[in-house]
Amino acid sequence: MNDIKDSSRRLRFYRKIHGALGGALFIFFTLIAGTGLLLGWKKHSGGLLLAKSYAGASTDAKRWLPIDSLQRIAFRTLHDSVSANLSTNLDRIDIRPQKGMVKFVFEDHYWGVQLDCTTGQVLHIERRRSDFIEHLHDGSYFDSLLQVGDQPIKLTYTTIMGVSLLIFAITGFYLYYGPKRIRKQKQARSAKAVV
Known part of the structure; x- marks a missing residue:
């Protein structure tokens, strides 16, 4: 029974992290996804994004x-x-x-x-619209806007977003896999109880 409680507790913890991270960084994830999509299509935009x-x-x-x-x-x-x-x-x-x-x-x-x-x-x-989109995508636009040398905003932004995306992927996998694991544990416990 403790295995199931531990797994459930861990699942709730990962769900909280996943939800908080997704909520806090929603705008940035949307920005990265949108600009990444545009950059992927820039050569096929008929000159709109890339001359x-x-x-x-x-x-x-x-x-x-x-x-x-x-x-x-x-x-x-x-x-x-x-x-x-x-x-x-x-x-x-x-x-x-x-x-x-x-x-x-x-x-x-x-x-x-x-x-x-x-x-x-x-x-x-x-x-050069694609350059603007690329600078938004990697955060360097804000270094230029604030006239900050050495791109500290870009470095901070890419680090936070990279680590967040990694945590998002790990917690997302556990949110997918965790319930299956708990179900198997319950089935195994039920089978033992029947025997």
Whole structure:
């Protein structure tokens, strides 16, 4: 009888943890699930979440303009076509050799400029929605919003959510398995009582 009581007590304990954790972190679990779903579909969104990568005139790197010239064109394009107030701090320069194209991705906002590496022609000015969604997904958006260096919010957020999800999975498994175990214990006890 003590085995059944211990199992029932443990089951109630896990149910409390599971319920409290689910209730407390519901919004964050929903945010992670929703943004994860969007990120999974970004390449299949018809350009809504992830802009198409356009092709330049040549894939021969010998014919390309120097990076500093392309960078000046990208900065001028950003200021002339989007807003003169936007920062030109670069997050990365993404060269696509197989397309003869370069993307300039900015650090302080979600705009990007695609240029033809050979001619410097603007191929596309993109709103980088997938970057925004990714930053929401991993919590780094809040570090940027509050201008906190070293991403302490992202680290705390991902640690809490990772550990919580692990606890959620363990308690969820026990909530599934526990009642089956108690039922087997009761059946075994009943069988002994009959004998």
